[in-house]
Amino acid sequence: MPALTAEALAQLFVHARTHNAFAPDPIPEATLRRLYDLMKWGPTSMNCQPARLVFVTSPEGKARLAPALSPGNLDKTLAAPATVIIATDSRFYEHLPTMFPAYDAKPMFERNAELAASTAFRNGTLQGAYLMIAARALGLDCGPMSGFDAGKLNAAFFPDGRCQANFLCNLGIGDPAAVHPRGPRLSFEEACRID
Template sequence: MPSLSSAALEQLFLNARTHNVFRPEPIPETTLRQLYDLMKWGPTSMNCQPARLVFVTSPEAKALLAPALSAGNLEKTLAAPATVIIATDSLFHEHLPTMFPAYDARPMFAANAELAASTAFRNGTLQGAYLILAARALGLDCGPMSGFDAGKLNAAFFADGRFQANFLCNLGIGDPAGLHPRGPRLAFDEACRIV
């Protein structure tokens, strides 16, 4: 498989930034659907796909989200065209017979809540990263963040307790005027070993 072009690498990584200010242009539902249709192909263990997404776009849904946001994330999130709640499904294993037909893996997770929770969190987080890359590939800018009260958010959006919020990501066309200076990154030798 050939490497991506320099332009593609710049769009996905090298020139991509975390945006805090977005132009007030709505994201069409077709784009949100295309975003999911790209991100869902990223690998997860046993193809478990535990991420569940809520695209918060309406004023009513933003009002429901607002009380869970930290003060530093409130204004930018309410102004963003869309905010994605990346959550995990605690009962993801119910879908394994379809998603992973090699053998019946449901009992392994149904009998071990700790294994199910760690698998859901790890793989749901991976899927959140795939969402960011898919959004960038489609020309959207992203503002991933923590900075929210998970208890309040889960109560507002996932009252039955099955889904648990992991993190949030604002989406839209970023305004470069709102960018902060880019932070440094660790060098290879600071972060990596080859053994």
């Protein structure tokens, strides 16, 4: 498999920023579907795919979301064309007989709530990262955030308790004028080692 071009790598990583303001243009449903169709191919352990996404785009949906947002995230989220709630399904393992037919892994999670919860959280977070890479690949900008009241958000969007919100991500065409100065990154020597 050939390496991506420098331009593609820059779009996905080097020039990618956390956006705080977006053009008001709505994101077509076809684009949201294409976004999911890309991100779903990212690997998860045992192909468990625990992420559940809610694309909040309507004024009614934003009104349900607003009470859960921290003050610093309120205005930018209400103005964003779409806000994705990246949640995890606590009973993701119900799909394993279809998603992972290699052997019967479902009982392993049914009998171990701690293992199910950690697996859902880890792999759902990974899928959230795939979502952002897929969004950037499609020309969208992202504004991921964790400033929200999870209890309020879960009550508003997942009242049966099966799913739990992990983080939020605003999507759209970002306004570069509203981006904060880029922070530094740790060097290879500071963050990595080769054993």
